[in-house]
Amino acid sequence: MIRARTALPALVLSVLFCGACAFDPSSLPLPGAGVSGPTYHIRIEFSDVLNLPARAKVVANGAQIGVATNIALAQRDNGADHVVVDAEIGRDVELPAATTAALRQNTLLGDIHIALTTPPDGFARLLRDGDTIPVGQTRPSVRIEDTLAGIATFVQGGAVDQLQDLVTELNGVLPEDPARTAHIFQVLGEDVADLSVHLDQADQLLNGLTKDSEVMNRQRDTLAELLTDSAVDQVSAAVAAIVNVIGVLGGMAPVAHALTWLAPVTQSADSALGAIFPLIFTNRPLDLQAPSNLNALVAVIRDKLIPWVEHGPKVTVRRVNVVPAQGPPVPADDQVEQIVRVMRMIGVVR
Template sequence: MKRSAAVGLVLVLTGCSALPSAYDLPLPGGADLGDRPYRVTVEFDDVLDLVPHAGVKVDDVSVGKVEDIGLSEDGSTALVRVAVRGDVLLPANALARLRQSSLLGEKYVELAVPEERSASPLVDGAVIPVTRTNRNPEVEEVFGALSMLLNGGGIAQVQDISRELSAALSGNEAAVRSLLSTVDAFVGAMDSHKGEITRALEGMDKLASSLESRKGDIGEVLDGLEPGLRVLHEQRGRLVGLLDALRDLSDVAVDTVNRSRDDLVADLRALEPTLRRLAESGQDLPQSLEMLLTFPFTDAVLDGIKGDYLNTYLTLKPGGR
């Protein structure tokens, strides 16, 4: 009797104690974590049926295991904590993907190195954000999409699409061929000028950056223009009146020129002989005017006067008797 009571007490105490769950049991064939593994938290949008103790691989080699799966505070992402062997070196910007070993096989987490790897290593306690994680489509999702396509999706409409395309293109083959040739030429021209297009876009980017850096100065200029624009707005009526008056003045000037056109042409024709004679005189007229203004002391007379005396030059020529 006493022995039965003791056995019952042991069973009760054993039931009250924390027993390990199935997830806590080690799986055979798992990765050896070594003495000093490091742990990383990976964020996923959806972990599907990933379970703890699932494998962690790098280049299809097991290097760790999944220790825990939880949710973020807002419940939008899944947090997967993985333990990785200490001698596995990964960059700080490592990628994480949810993979499947076969069509119906187990899920595992794959860690990969990006094309542009970071110089700093992935350390204990690091977080791989959801922007650097993804997952493959599930078999159920593939079959579901295929079922939608076959039962009410695009397959039922392919015949309609083909018939409408045939009707639209029938008799327009030459036009369609010309359109395709034009598009091909356009794409070729764009491809041949891609350097110039790239430089133009880079120039626009530099211009936008320059404008952004001088946004304060541009704002001050626009603020300074505001009073002037206000004055122009207030004086709009007077400016319009001034422009109307200028228009009336131009009409009067044009009418005056039109009315006096015949008289002006007659005057110019009357002046034509006089102007011709002046042109024919050439250099005679300037020289005569020069002598007229300096008479009686022309340049020739002034050359013979030295000081206050008038010098006379005599030229003697020997001759016969």
């Protein structure tokens, strides 16, 4: 009898202990943590659900529409692991098949929940009971640990000191007068505003640079030859020669200053030659058969003056008597022809 009384409490304690080990407190519904009324089941795939609590809220457009009921690890066909979250959604909530899911938290230390985002024009096909939001439509949460580690790296890595040095250098560059500093930033603001107005021209500039880069890419072999050692030496020698030529031109500067008095003389000579050349030469100065003042002058000197000086006069005219002709009078045309013939003989006309 004593043994039975002793075994009974031990059995009760064992049952309670085993029941306590199998009991999951998170399975108990908490007030305000679930949804009332009928629900339908969906699955949400995540690549990572670190720190997602049990029975996490499912929120859409700022309102709770469901609750996560189970979190399990699964494996895709390609062998990669992912996490599947089972969720119960209120039956009166319609979610399109293109809904995206992300892990969010309202505060820095708050619990993580599942936030659903519905597209504005994707309600042609809705999620039904048993459907899945694939991993391609989900985003993992930003880990607080990673954020704090990034902040620690920023603070301890010397970035604050570098920022302080940058501010000091900027204060040294800017003028001491605040009005001038304000004017500088005003000009910069106007430049930015003007650039925003002429974005089409900026696009044309960028397109031109893109086309230039494409042309250079097509001429890559030629540019490679120009950048060889021998080509670089040739270009350097050519640049040195150009510099020497510029130096020679610079050395001629004193000579040019000494000859400045020739400028008005040259201008006067140019005017004189402009008046003499048309008088001496015609529009064909190299054609010796063409009539010109120079040819007439040469003919008079060669055919008239030189023979007269060499041989002297042959006939001395003392008196000229005009006797009327005995025959009929000479027509006027014949008289003009005889006069022209005589003038042509003496070289007056040709």
